[in-house]
Amino acid sequence: MIYASAARIIIDDVFLAVPDFLGRPDVELYLKVEGLNVAGSIKLKTALSMVESAEREGRLKPGSRLIESSSGNLGIAMAVVCASKGFSLTVVTDVRTTSAAMAMLRSLGARLVVIRTEDANLGFLQSRIDYIRRALEQDPELVWLNQYANQSNPNAHRQHTAQSVHKELGQVDVLAVGAGTTGTLMGCVEYFRERSPRTRIIAVDVEGSVTFGGPPGPRHVPGLGTSRRPEIMRDDGSYEKCIVSEYESIAVCRELALRYGVLVGGSTGSVLTALRRIAGTLPRQARVVAISPDLGDRYLDTIYDDQWIAARYPTLAGARPEGRRSPEAAQGPRPHQRGVTG
Numbered sequence: 001m002i003y004a005s006a007a008r009i010i011i012d013d014v015f016l017a018v019p020d021f022l023g024r025p026d027v028e029l030y031l032k033v034e035g036l037n038v039a040g041s042i043k044l045k046t047a048l049s050m051v052e053s054a055e056r057e058g059r060l061k062p063g064s065r066l067i068e069s070s071s072g073n074l075g076i077a078m079a080v081v082c083a084s085k086g087f088s089l090t091v092v093t094d095v096r097t098t099s100a101a102m103a104m105l106r107s108l109g110a111r112l113v114v115i116r117t118e119d120a121n122l123g124f125l126q127s128r129i130d131y132i133r134r135a136l137e138q139d140p141e142l143v144w145l146n147q148y149a150n151q152s153n154p155n156a157h158r159q160h161t162a163q164s165v166h167k168e169l170g171q172v173d174v175l176a177v178g179a180g181t182t183g184t185l186m187g188c189v190e191y192f193r194e195r196s197p198r199t200r201i202i203a204v205d206v207e208g209s210v211t212f213g214g215p216p217g218p219r220h221v222p223g224l225g226t227s228r229r230p231e232i233m234r235d236d237g238s239y240e241k242c243i244v245s246e247y248e249s250i251a252v253c254r255e256l257a258l259r260y261g262v263l264v265g266g267s268t269g270s271v272l273t274a275l276r277r278i279a280g281t282l283p284r285q286a287r288v289v290a291i292s293p294d295l296g297d298r299y300l301d302t303i304y305d306d307q308w309i310a311a312r313y314p315t316l317a318g319a320r321p322e323g324r325r326s327p328e329a330a331q332g333p334r335p336h337q338r339g340v341t342g
Helices: 043-057 073-085 099-107 125-138 152-169 183-195 246-260 266-281 306-312 327-331
Strands: 015-017 028-033 065-069 088-094 111-115 142-144 174-178 200-206 240-244 287-292
Touching (some): 065 073, 065 125, 088 125, 200 266
């Protein structure tokens, strides 16, 4: 297939069967693999949707200069889209962003601003947004599409991500989605509530994130959780919530690499952790889908690096699961566990 633009290379129909992971041989589990497009993550759909919506509205014109906040994936996706359309881009990121992500952003022509001051909720998101607002005051011609409040974010996932799950797999009993900006979550909720209301949606976040109203706390993995609740999020009781720890998420990522031969990012580890938690509540012959936003190549110096792990989670360093063990044996210790709420 020939594409006219790199930003159009969106691979939206790849699913990986993950047998035995939930300890339920009567349950089908699939990863929706989103990391095979040129931007390497699900965020390419978000970036393209926001930019093209702004073009239609007249907010973006030839030569426009954009600024956006990102811990990595959205910034890279925006850089791909902006380069293909001739827009300049400044990405406001922070010290937790991986060196690989920063190198990719620079290679794609983005200007980087790295924020080093934590906000009141022990994260950097509000500090990044404060920087952008000051920059807009000083330069009114800058354009901020604001992934946290832009309705084009969930629209992209209602029209593409959720629709692809439904089209490729038919009736889905459970869909697990990580909550970052909540764009993917909100888009999937909107689609399935209309087209398949019996689908059980599990929204997954990590300890230390304030998205679901929990107390703020330190987090180490980019892309997991927020220190500021996104404006696009709607908490209407139509989905369940599950809070997991970074420890659990990282352990599952490393297990998946060695048991199934696939490197995934922290968000994938978090949704798989949540699904293990609810495995006992699944009906027989259930079809379960976990959204996997990106692959693990961007986390080689964090999640998959023993020295990085040893400094933060010493009991995980060097852990090497052998064979296809039971879920209980594979998970190891699970500190600060929280359950699922409706």
